[in-house]
Amino acid sequence: MVDIATRVYNHRWKMDPIVRSLIDTDFYKLLMCQSVFRKRPDTTVTFSLINRSRSIRIADLIDEGELREQLDHIRTLSLSRGESTWLRGNMFYGKRQMFTPEFMEWFEALRLPPYHLETRDGQYELTFEGKWPEVMMWEIPALAVLMELRARAALGSMKKFELQVLYARAMTKLWEKVERLRPIGALRIADFGTRRRHSFLWQDWCVQAMREGLGDRFVGTSNCLIAKNRDLEAIGTNAHELPMVYAALAENDEALARAPYDVLSDWHEEHDGNLRIILPDTYGTKGFLENAPDWLAGWTGIRIDSGLPEEGAEIAIDWWTSRGEDPRQKMVIFSDGLDVDRIVSLHKRFSGRVRTSFGWGTLLTNDFRGLTPDDALAPFSLVCKAVAANGRPTVKLSDNPRKAMGPRDEIARYKRVFGVGEQEEVEVVV
Amino acid sequence: MVDIATRVYNHRWKMDPIVRSLIDTDFYKLLMCQSVFRKRPDTTVTFSLINRSRSIRIADLIDEGELREQLDHIRTLSLSRGESTWLRGNMFYGKRQMFTPEFMEWFEALRLPPYHLETRDGQYELTFEGKWPEVMMWEIPALAVLMELRARAALGSMKKFELQVLYARAMTKLWEKVERLRPIGALRIADFGTRRRHSFLWQDWCVQAMREGLGDRFVGTSNCLIAKNRDLEAIGTNAHELPMVYAALAENDEALARAPYDVLSDWHEEHDGNLRIILPDTYGTKGFLENAPDWLAGWTGIRIDSGLPEEGAEIAIDWWTSRGEDPRQKMVIFSDGLDVDRIVSLHKRFSGRVRTSFGWGTLLTNDFRGLTPDDALAPFSLVCKAVAANGRPTVKLSDNPRKAMGPRDEIARYKRVFGVGEQEEVEVVV
Numbered sequence: 001m002v003d004i005a006t007r008v009y010n011h012r013w014k015m016d017p018i019v020r021s022l023i024d025t026d027f028y029k030l031l032m033c034q035s036v037f038r039k040r041p042d043t044t045v046t047f048s049l050i051n052r053s054r055s056i057r058i059a060d061l062i063d064e065g066e067l068r069e070q071l072d073h074i075r076t077l078s079l080s081r082g083e084s085t086w087l088r089g090n091m092f093y094g095k096r097q098m099f100t101p102e103f104m105e106w107f108e109a110l111r112l113p114p115y116h117l118e119t120r121d122g123q124y125e126l127t128f129e130g131k132w133p134e135v136m137m138w139e140i141p142a143l144a145v146l147m148e149l150r151a152r153a154a155l156g157s158m159k160k161f162e163l164q165v166l167y168a169r170a171m172t173k174l175w176e177k178v179e180r181l182r183p184i185g186a187l188r189i190a191d192f193g194t195r196r197r198h199s200f201l202w203q204d205w206c207v208q209a210m211r212e213g214l215g216d217r218f219v220g221t222s223n224c225l226i227a228k229n230r231d232l233e234a235i236g237t238n239a240h241e242l243p244m245v246y247a248a249l250a251e252n253d254e255a256l257a258r259a260p261y262d263v264l265s266d267w268h269e270e271h272d273g274n275l276r277i278i279l280p281d282t283y284g285t286k287g288f289l290e291n292a293p294d295w296l297a298g299w300t301g302i303r304i305d306s307g308l309p310e311e312g313a314e315i316a317i318d319w320w321t322s323r324g325e326d327p328r329q330k331m332v333i334f335s336d337g338l339d340v341d342r343i344v345s346l347h348k349r350f351s352g353r354v355r356t357s358f359g360w361g362t363l364l365t366n367d368f369r370g371l372t373p374d375d376a377l378a379p380f381s382l383v384c385k386a387v388a389a390n391g392r393p394t395v396k397l398s399d400n401p402r403k404a405m406g407p408r409d410e411i412a413r414y415k416r417v418f419g420v421g422e423q424e425e426v427e428v429v430v
Numbered sequence: 431m432v433d434i435a436t437r438v439y440n441h442r443w444k445m446d447p448i449v450r451s452l453i454d455t456d457f458y459k460l461l462m463c464q465s466v467f468r469k470r471p472d473t474t475v476t477f478s479l480i481n482r483s484r485s486i487r488i489a490d491l492i493d494e495g496e497l498r499e500q501l502d503h504i505r506t507l508s509l510s511r512g513e514s515t516w517l518r519g520n521m522f523y524g525k526r527q528m529f530t531p532e533f534m535e536w537f538e539a540l541r542l543p544p545y546h547l548e549t550r551d552g553q554y555e556l557t558f559e560g561k562w563p564e565v566m567m568w569e570i571p572a573l574a575v576l577m578e579l580r581a582r583a584a585l586g587s588m589k590k591f592e593l594q595v596l597y598a599r600a601m602t603k604l605w606e607k608v609e610r611l612r613p614i615g616a617l618r619i620a621d622f623g624t625r626r627r628h629s630f631l632w633q634d635w636c637v638q639a640m641r642e643g644l645g646d647r648f649v650g651t652s653n654c655l656i657a658k659n660r661d662l663e664a665i666g667t668n669a670h671e672l673p674m675v676y677a678a679l680a681e682n683d684e685a686l687a688r689a690p691y692d693v694l695s696d697w698h699e700e701h702d703g704n705l706r707i708i709l710p711d712t713y714g715t716k717g718f719l720e721n722a723p724d725w726l727a728g729w730t731g732i733r734i735d736s737g738l739p740e741e742g743a744e745i746a747i748d749w750w751t752s753r754g755e756d757p758r759q760k761m762v763i764f765s766d767g768l769d770v771d772r773i774v775s776l777h778k779r780f781s782g783r784v785r786t787s788f789g790w791g792t793l794l795t796n797d798f799r800g801l802t803p804d805d806a807l808a809p810f811s812l813v814c815k816a817v818a819a820n821g822r823p824t825v826k827l828s829d830n831p832r833k834a835m836g837p838r839d840e841i842a843r844y845k846r847v848f849g850v851g852e853q854e855e856v857e858v859v860v
Contacts, residue, residue: 003436161638172595172598
């Protein structure tokens with residue numbers, strides 16, 4: 001039986017919206033948003049799209065009209081009653097009422113602010129400017145829209161069975177990864193792949209397949225909508241945008257040097273347990289840990305998001321030991337450029353020495369490498385970052401100079417203030 | 431929107447019937463049936479299931495009750511109006527009204543006769559006895575039911591995503607075969623995989639994928655229902671059962687020696703063009719061709735269905751040449767144990783020397799080898815053959831002694847009458 005109503009309804013759509021919910025975003029965005037809403041609600045920030053893979057000329061691949069339609073659609077979204085109920089009532093990281101009534105009221109009224117879009121040299125210059133808590137909510141949906149529109153462009157010319165075989169191959173590829181991870185007994189792995197996913201439906205498939213294939217070792221997803229729909233844990237803590245904006249707002253070098261710790265001091269007030277995860281690499285992991293106050297060594301763990309992950313984890317272990325902490329009680333979350341080989345080898349090296357955990361992103365939800373003849377679906381390195389706060393540029397150094405960003409003189413100043421010397425370059429795949 | 435009616439309707443089913451149409455069968459069965467209906471309608475025959483892969487204990491894998499339900503369901507089937515219209519009105523092999531009004535009237539009234547089922551030593555002894563035109567229609571549905579029930583048994587314990595990945599892998603596997611065949615320009619290939627298919631839906635998928643992937647080089651399917659539903663050519667000519675039954679009915683050695691030619695003489699009256707395809711191996715290809723009357727050399731082609739296919743084709747080419755025919759005008763249809771390697775190599779060797787054509791069976795529609803850990807879905811060699819006619823046993827020698835069947839003394843007699851000496855054994859995969 002054909003459901004005629006469904007068919008007619010589907011044919012009436014003017015477009016196929018990519019992002020259909022304000023909580024189709026990473027959980028840490030909501031945690032950070034609440035923190036910003038409390039502490040720095042009136043900061044004006046600019047977020048900007050940055051395509052690190054310059055060879056991918058996305059403006060040649062994606063129609064500007066379609067991109068505007070998708071972004072305009074996101075601006076029509078507001079929190080649904082069910083989504084609000086879930087955020088208000090669900091237990092996150094073992095805690096009820098993670099989000100305060102004040103924040104929820106603000107969130108229920110939120111509509112995303114305007115965007116600014118121009119094309120230059122085959123790239124889109126997409127920027128968002130306004131109050132920090134509002135603008136920051138653009139990051140994930142903007143990236144997801146660009147990634148999926150680019151995928152749709154590549155899929156447009158494929159025939160019916162060719163398409164079905166493409167997804168069959170992608171499923172097979174993911175399942176082979178699941179089968180390689182399955183023998184690892186004490187694995188803890190989560191989906192961190194919202195921003196650079198192939199598509200929403202594909203991410204949803206990957207999450208469910210991981211759940212079936214790995215059982216409880218798949219601990220959850222960063223995507224709030226999928227966590228809600230699939231009854232999974234929403235996963236995530238905090239990101240570089242907090243220290244980047246705090247640092248940009250610092251009035252002098254002394255305040256700048258303190259800024260990353262101010263961020264975590266604010267966080268310390270708000271969160272405990274598994275939410276106390278240090279992200280140490282914004283201005284160099286080594287210096288950050290050396291100069292860290294003692295209370296930070298008491299935090300639950302650390303997230304390694306740039307540089308050589310083995311090195312970052314060893315630095316953390318040495319630091320905990322030097323501060324009299326037992327690394328075996330600490331959590332190390334790897335979240336940079338992971339694929340199954342690296343997960344297996346990192347788990348092997350650090351299992352037993354620390355509690356390892358993996359935030360698997362792009363190569364979980366967008367590994368279409370090698371599945372089309374011209375590799376038009378291979379993922380690429382697109383980010384959307386805070387580039388200014390109250391009119392002052394932001395800077396990120398990270399543990400990999402290829403991930404550094406900001407004006408050259410400001411980078412030099414930050415390097416001096418944070419005592420960052422020579423850094424090893426690591427290729428940025430995704 | 432959930433179509434509630436569909437869901438309720440589906441849940442009401444007592445079973446999921448495997449064969450749902452009397453034309454879910456091979457086209458050559460219908461051609462042969464009409465021929466038998468005309469020439470030998472009152473012959474009493476016995477068809478019997480034979481599992482050449484004795485190590486597969488199908489009675490341990492398939493529940494007898496389920497098997498009976500499926501077979502009972504087939505006995506309730508009759509030709510639908512649309513199916514009858516298609517058979518009466520469609521053009522087959524360039525000819526309108528391939529089926530006479532008399533045959534169609536008989537077919538419209540047909541219900542399949544009773545079956546006899548027993549279990550012995552882990553195998554089902556499934557036999558059908560009665561009038562030849564009726565009993566012969568059991569062969570293909572009986573095989574399809576057993577193959578699919580065995581697949582269902584293996585699939586029963588698989589989880590949701592595991593199942594989806596299984597089919598993803600099978601699709602990928604088939605598509606890789608399509609991609610290997612695609613560069614071959616002058617290919618002619620058809621689906622002959624009904625009897626040992628994984629399932630009806632899977633055969634239907636394979637046929638459509640082949641059509642999309644190979645275009646006109648995929649010339650059609652032996653399955654009448656799929657040919658009708660997908661607007662493809664129905665493909666097939668004649669099979670061993672004709673000479674086997676004719677031979678069993680022969681009153682003496684002289685009549686026995688003549689029997690295979692009598693079959694083709696009757697066929698010659700009824701069909702021309704691409705339906706005039708010799709199947710020479712029932713009692714040894716070499717002797718059959720040596721003793722063949724000259725009018726047979728004028729036929730369009732030959733089907734190689736046992737033994738080493740290269741050898742069979744070379745014998746045919748030599749024979750045509752010796753009879754003053756131009757082999758380049760002749761068609762050689764390979765239909766035994768084909769997979770893509772063999773298709774590629776046979777095409778390479780014989781292209782230009784004859785018009786090659788491929789009837790691809792089990793490894794098109796049931797290549798699940800290696801897709802489950804215990805290989806519980808690998809195809810096996812199940813056949814359903816005429817074993818007696820008017821109370822006398824049938825014999826098949828073929829060009830491969832492993833495919834021979836019949837009582838030992840009768841095999842010896844046939845070998846003597848048809849002058850069959852030493853034969854090379856070829857492993858029977860499927």
